[in-house]
Amino acid sequence: MVVPKGLTSINPDFSLGKPLLTVDELQIAGAATNALHSFYMKLPLSKKRNDILLHFKRSHFFRSLDNEFLNVGFSDIFDLFNYHALDVFILRCFTLHMVKKTRQMDLPVGFLDPELITLSTMCVDKSYVVDYVRKALGKFAKKKCIMFAHNPGQHWVVVAIVPKWNKVLYLDSARSSPRDDSLLKDVLDEAFLSYCNTYGIAKNKLVHVNKFPFLEMLFTSACDDNFAGQSLAVICHQQHPSSECGFYAAHHMNLALALLNVEKAEEFEVPTSPLGDDVLDSIRKTIASFIMSDVVTCDDIFLLVEMMFTSACDDISLLLQMMFTSACDDIFADCDDIVLLLEMLGIL
Numbered sequence: 390m391v392v393p394k395g396l397t398s399i400n401p402d403f404s405l406g407k408p409l410l411t412v413d414e415l416q417i418a419g420a421a422t423n424a425l426h427s428f429y430m431k432l433p434l435s436k437k438r439n440d441i442l443l444h445f446k447r448s449h450f451f452r453s454l455d456n457e458f459l460n461v462g463f464s465d466i467f468d469l470f471n472y473h474a475l476d477v478f479i480l481r482c483f484t485l486h487m488v489k490k491t492r493q494m495d496l497p498v499g500f501l502d503p504e505l506i507t508l509s510t511m512c513v514d515k516s517y518v519v520d521y522v523r524k525a526l527g528k529f530a531k532k533k534c535i536m537f538a539h540n541p542g543q544h545w546v547v548v549a550i551v552p553k554w555n556k557v558l559y560l561d562s563a564r565s566s567p568r569d570d571s572l573l574k575d576v577l578d579e580a581f582l583s584y585c586n587t588y589g590i591a592k593n594k595l596v597h598v599n600k601f602p603f604l605e606m607l608f609t610s611a612c613d614d615n616f617a618g619q620s621l622a623v624i625c626h627q628q629h630p631s632s633e634c635g636f637y638a639a640h641h642m643n644l645a646l647a648l649l650n651v652e653k654a655e656e657f658e659v660p661t662s663p664l665g666d667d668v669l670d671s672i673r674k675t676i677a678s679f680i681m682s683d684v685v686t687c688d689d690i691f692l693l694v695e696m697m698f699t700s701a702c703d704d705i706s707l708l709l710q711m712m713f714t715s716a717c718d719d720i721f722a723d724c725d726d727i728v729l730l731l732e733m734l735g736i737l
Contacts, residue, residue, distance in 0.1 A: 403467040405439065410470050419670065421678035422470065428681065429463055439463060441680065443482070461680060469676055472669050475635025477504050479676060480538045480545065483639045486679045496649060499529035501537035506548075508541050511572050522580035526552070527588060534648045538638045541568055545638035549645045550577070555593045556654055560625040560645065562637035570597075598654060599624070625659040633664070639672045640664060 403409075408430065415423055443459040465476040480503045491498050501522070504510070511518050529535050529552075536549040546568075547560040557577055559570070574597055585592045625644070628637050644659050651657050 399462075399464045400468055400471075400473060402471075403464045405463060409463075409467045418470075419674045419677075421674045421681055425466065425677045425681050426470070429466065466677075466680070469673055472631075472633055472636065472673070474543075474632035475545070475639075477507065477540065480635060480638065482679055483642070483672075483676055484538065486675060487642055491646070496646065497531065497533045498646065498649065499525065499532045499535040501525055501535065503538040503540070506537055506539050506573070506576075508572065511576055515572070515576060519576050519579045519583065522576060523583045523587065526550075526580060526584040530588070534645065536642060536645055538635075538642065539573060541570060541573065544568070545634045547638050547641040547645060548573070549648060550595075551648060551654070554596075554654055555581075556596045556598055558624075558645075558648070558654065558657070559597070559599050560638075560641040560659065561599070562626055562628040562634050562641070564599075564624070564627060570599075625661065626664055627661050629663050633669065636669050636672050637664060639676075640668055 409426055410418060410422075415426060418426070440460040440462040443461060459478055459481060461478050461482060462476070465479050468474060468476065469479055484500050484503055488500050491500075505521060506518060525535065533553065534549055534551055536547060539546050539548050544561075544563060544566070546562075549558045549560070550556075551558065557574075561568070577597075578595055581595050582592065584590070625641055626637055628634060641659070647659075648657055
């Protein structure tokens with residue numbers, strides 16, 4: 390049996406070493422996207438690699454105290470640049486960006502690892518995922534919200550757990566498509582019950598909320614006879630038929646921060662319209678900026694410095710400054726050498 394995963398196959402349109410966007414597309418893509426594209430194109434053929442290596446602290450996903458390497462493939466960056474299906478590694482990068490963002494803003498929200506809570510992982514070792522979620526509930530007991538991107542198979546959904554309401558909210562950009570969330574619900578229910586038992590909390594059942602009553606669309610016979618006189622509730626931005634669900638998930642994670650400011654689920658409102666190109670572009674810029682400022686290694690910095698002096702990419706110096714800011718943050722592992730290197734190069 391083939392188990393669906395949160396992984397995309399290599400796009401047949403991607404060819405290593407060839408441009409990821411056209412010249413015209415790059416002109417309107419923004420500084421971070423152009424800088425990442427320049428970095429990719431400037432890699433010497435003798436050192437051509439298939440990915441960028443991220444060394445981060447697993448504790449930020451509440452998994453362990455050791456560090457982990459995360460490979461961001463250039464084929465995945467091609468998909469990011471062209472608004473195609475996003476690989477789990479890109480969603481992990483965005484989640485780490487959210488960890489950093491919410492920490493800087495001192496927001497009471499926790500994040501789980503999207504790679505761990507995919508359908509494939511739960512099928513292989515459900516008990517491990519249950520224990521992971523149980524421990525996370527204890528770790529984030531004082532948080533108002535715990536969220537993660539979940540892939541039930543070829544699609545990304547944002548799941549937000551609000552402990553004080555005993556509710557789980559699902560932000561699905563393709564609600565009309567049939568989806569089986571039963572295994573995820575079982576995992577969350579078992580983890581919550583175990584958490585209550587462990588910490589001596591009253592055993593309240595989680596309520597799984599897929600639809601909200603405050604956003605209703607009244608279908609008439611002129612629209613669809615099958616829905617005449619009925620109301621259909623949808624809870625978030627709904628995408629056109631496409632492979633952009635990863636972008637919708639990223640945007641919904643940002644919107645879900647509004648849960649911190651409402652007293653009950655019924656007050657949480659999210660528009661239902663499809664996302665505009667400006668929103669998709671903003672997400673692309675955010676992830677590209679994260680990769681350039683937080684993912685590249687010290688060896689990569691030498692290449693960036695060379696690019697700064699040999700190319701017309703004026704944004705490289707700014708991005709090197711961004712690396713210094715990131716190196717001062719404890720999201721990532723072994724960054725002291727980055728600060729030292731930038732000082733030696735006279736960038737700081």
